[in-house]
Structures are given as C-alpha cells and as structure tokens.
Amino acid sequence: MTSAQRTISREIQLAARPQGEPKNSDFALVERELGQPGAGEVLVRNLYLTVDPYMRGRMNDVKSYTPPFALNETMTGGAVGEVVASGADGLSVGDLVLHDRGWRTHALMPAQAARKLDIQPGVSPSAYLGILGMPGLTAYAGLLEVAAFKPGDVVFVSGAAGAVGSAVGQIARLKGAGRVIGSAGSSEKVAHLTGVLGFDAAFNYKDAPVLQQLRKAAPDGIDVYFDNVGGDHLEAALSVFNPFGRAALCGAISQYNAAQPPSGPRNLALAVGKQLTLKGFIVSSYSHLFAAFVQEVSGWIASGELHHDETVIEGIENTPGAFMGLLNGQNTGKMVVRL
C-alpha cells in the first residue's frame, strides 16, 4: 500500500432532523475520500448494512440512551465488511468483520472497533446483523430474562414478523410456550407466522381492533407480552393479561414518528389488581448473555428448528429508503442493505 492510494466512500449523512415520518430530503448521499490505514487501523469495504428501529430515536435531538446523530455527519450503525487494507496485527486483508461504521460503503477505522467473524458454513455474513446479532440477543434476553418466561406461558409478541419479533416467537415455541401469538401488518406476514415460523395464532392488526383480535387469539389470556410497538397493542395486552403477567418493553415503533406525544394506555391501572410487571430494557444491558445466546440459537439454526428471514435492499443509495420502509413495516424479518 502507498499513502497516495485513495478510496472513495459513498456515505449517507443526516441532512435534517425528521419531523414525524422521515423523508428523502432528510438524508444526503455524499462521497468522501479515505486514505490508507495507519498503524492499528483497517480499511473495510462494507458488504451489509443494518437499519434498525432504534435509529429513528437517534435522529431526534433529545437526550436518550444513545446520543443523537449529528447533522451533516455520516450516520453510524451495524455493518459487516471485508478488510481490504490493514495496518493492524490480527486483522488481514480478506477477513470478515462486524463493526458499527454503517451507512457507508467503506470505513477507515481502529482495528479494535472491529470484531473478526468466524462465519459458520451455510450462514450468511448478514446473519450477524440479525438473528446472531443485536436483534437476536434482544429477543433472547427480553423473553427469557426481562419477561422471565417459563414453560407453559402464553406469549404474545407484536411486530412479530420483524427481526426481533420473529425470533421471540420461535424461541418461545422452542422453550415450551403454552401458546405463541403474533401480530403483524399484512396478511402475507400473518400467513408466514403461522405457516413457516410455527406461531399458534397470528392476526393482522389493520383488520380490526387489536383488543378484539387478541381476545379471540388468546381465549385463556396471556402471560407474557413482548412489546415492539406500544400504543393500542400494549393497551390490549394489559386488558388480556392473566394475573402476574409480564411485559418486556422493547420499543414503540408505532410512536417513533409521532410529532405529538401519543396517548398512553388508558387501562394501566389494571396493572395493580392483576399484579402485572412492565419492564423496559435495552439489549446492551444483557451482553452477559451473549455467549449462551449464540450457542443456543446457533444450534437451533443448524438443526433447522429456527427460521430466519431477511429483506434485502440493494445499494448504499437505497439505505434511507430501506430505513423508511422498515418503519412502515415493509420488511419480513431482518431488514438489511447489501452493497
């Protein structure tokens, strides 16, 4: 390598903070010239980028558990890439790495911030952005630890066709749930949940009020609710919970684009008499479960007992569209961008 070598990275920056639903003009595609890696650095060509619901929160300029994205800077997020130049011991050209410099085609970065992947045969590198990555651990930790799942529980999960939700439902099934119920936003997704993923019941929340459909799907009530969406789903779960029910609050995608604060669940007072527990969580607090998670979930993938889907969008220029589509439910399973 010589210092004269230059690489053009195409990158997505946040051009404006979205008001309500993000639109194309909130994003800008820019080109940046990268030099060669110095000592301890690597140059990575990204193969897959992830878009995730939590990123919507980082586009607002408010204090949260992660700092906001800066305007007119390249955004960040999970990515899997191939090392194309290395100035670091331990990482060589051709190695596949997982890192957080997403939303761009190339990244010049400290080797310490990249984790070398030992890809199993038959597993796509993109799985490390989904079922074997953050969304998978979110499902695993949220169900088993946060919601204190036990065999026999009736489990309801919203956003059930998404990366997290589809893992929640299947892990519940594999761990001996009494019944697994999912909601999703299209009849195709509903058919996929019961036909492919092994859910006992599923419904399209756009067909009729959630409460009405959930009561029908869960005639004996529910014990665990894994909440990916908030809003009317949480309210319905509160109504249908059995005594000592537990909700893992993972996200509220129905509210991420809300410019006005949404109304909260009007029936939260039911939590007193039913002795319910509602527990919010973020996956980074459960990294101590990562090893057990990878071992158990890898086994289910290898045996074919756990199915994982991806919706793949092509091209860096389509990353904002992939993200907007994710917020509108245009994905089944993990939404990724292939470069």
Add this chain to the structure above:
Amino acid sequence: MTSAQRTISREIQLAARPQGEPKNSDFALVERELGQPGAGEVLVRNLYLTVDPYMRGRMNDVKSYTPPFALNETMTGGAVGEVVASGADGLSVGDLVLHDRGWRTHALMPAQAARKLDIQPGVSPSAYLGILGMPGLTAYAGLLEVAAFKPGDVVFVSGAAGAVGSAVGQIARLKGAGRVIGSAGSSEKVAHLTGVLGFDAAFNYKDAPVLQQLRKAAPDGIDVYFDNVGGDHLEAALSVFNPFGRAALCGAISQYNAAQPPSGPRNLALAVGKQLTLKGFIVSSYSHLFAAFVQEVSGWIASGELHHDETVIEGIENTPGAFMGLLNGQNTGKMVVRL
C-alpha cells in the same frame, strides 16, 4: 344468654352503584336484628371501622381482584370490635378482635373469621386498621419488596399524607433513603410531611403541574416511585426517573371516580430507554412478610421514630361521608370511623 336476646345492628348498604363520585343516595343506613351466637360464633360490637380507597372499585360491577359489593346488602371491610357474646372456644366476652365485617355496628360471625388482638400498651385498637394493619403492610411490602428499595435511593411517594403514603415515606427514611419526597393535596399536609414525618421535600400537587414541582424537589432524579394516585403523578415520575428506576403501582385514586377511562401516561415509552420497571401489586400477595413487618414497625412506633396519624370520624351514619371524604383527600393518615 338466651335465644330471646336480640341486638339491633345499624348497617350501611350499597343502594346504587356510584356513577363517578359517590353521593349520599348511593348508600342506605338500615337496621338489622341479630340473634345470639350459635356454636362457633361470636357477636362483636364494633369499635372502629376502616374506609379504604380500594373499596371504590368494589362498588363497580366489574371483575376485579375482589368481587364487587352486592346491591342492597351490607358492605364489608376491616373493623376492630369487642366480643359481647361468644359461643366459641378461644374467644371470650371482652376480647378485642380484628375482622372484615365492617360498615356496621355489630356483627354475628364465625369465630374463625375474627383474629384476637393482643394490644400493646399505648397503642389504639384502631392502629390495627392502619399502621399495623393492611395499609402498613402495603407500604412495607410495596417499598421493600415490590420496588426493591435499597439504601441511598431517592424515593417519591404520592398520596404521601395518607395511611399508606405516610408509612412509605417514613419507612424509606428509616431504611436509609438518599432523599424522600412526597406530594399531597393541601399546604397543611405538605407542612406535616416535612415538619412532622421527616420528608426531605414535599409539595401540594394543586399548586402547579406535578412534573414542574417534582423536578424541583428531585434535582438528581428519583429511583423509586410509590404510586397511590396514577394520572399526572405517574407521568411525572416516568419523566424524572433515573435509569433502572422502579415504580410500585399500588393504586390510582385519581381515577377511581372516573366515569370515562382516563388518558394513560403519554411518556410510557421512556420506560424502554431508561430500563424502568413498573410493578402492580396487592397486599394480600405479601402476607408472608406480615411477621417481619409487625416486628419492625412496632419497634419504630415504640421508639417514637415512626409517627402515625388518624383522621377519626364519629358514628356509623357518617361512614359514607368518611369514605367520600377519603376519596377527596380530607384525611391526614388513616381514615377511620369510631362507633
């Protein structure tokens, strides 16, 4: 005793299910003639009756953790009385007993349903309806077990001048809270909280928005919220919670009279990023703590470290008024009726 002896009991029945705030015409004072106790029964002359917020829920005809009161039947609730005739071994005339046949001057009942009290010197029998009874155990279990209080926690309690709230704040102080904050509905109650009960800060929720006053009282946030009222207090607590904050949901007195479902907390989604736990409970699930509770709290009462107040209303005919006053916050500490 002879079977010809008759006792007139004056009793309060539910004449109509209240719509919104209860009113006098929802209650009826009736007289009933009681005979003498048969084998295994006792006749009790009640000395003190309790009125408690949970009773409002039982006046509605909805499924809850306790069955609804029946129309045109005498209501029930805690009472302390004196045995005036006994057909049972183990209970003699003159014994003081705790039982659940309240809302009446006399009760003819199975001896098994009455618990003999061994009243400590200097303790009023009515204390067994309050600080040494269900409200005291509610405070103790809710703070220490449900909210998992630990020394150093900043604790906020609403309805802080009530029977439960005043015990919560003082137990938190005695257990080493970093700071104890209470809200109440009058300037007299606020002065009592900081002047007599040892709260670090208190405010009148009618003076200004709860959130604004809570932020000022808790500049470093709160770790525990003991919720007696629901509504805007819960919403404010969610906003001010520190990461990993815990709410014990004990009641929602602000909503008990609501004919329409109230709006829920609009900021419940904060529970995700802050990793909050909201846990509803009812005291009957924590009876295993009763012995430890009585021992610890009796010690604090004896040493003078824990203060307990009563608001005493006189006469069976004023029991509905005492109950309505309770819902409107006309009590400081435990509201009881003396007969």
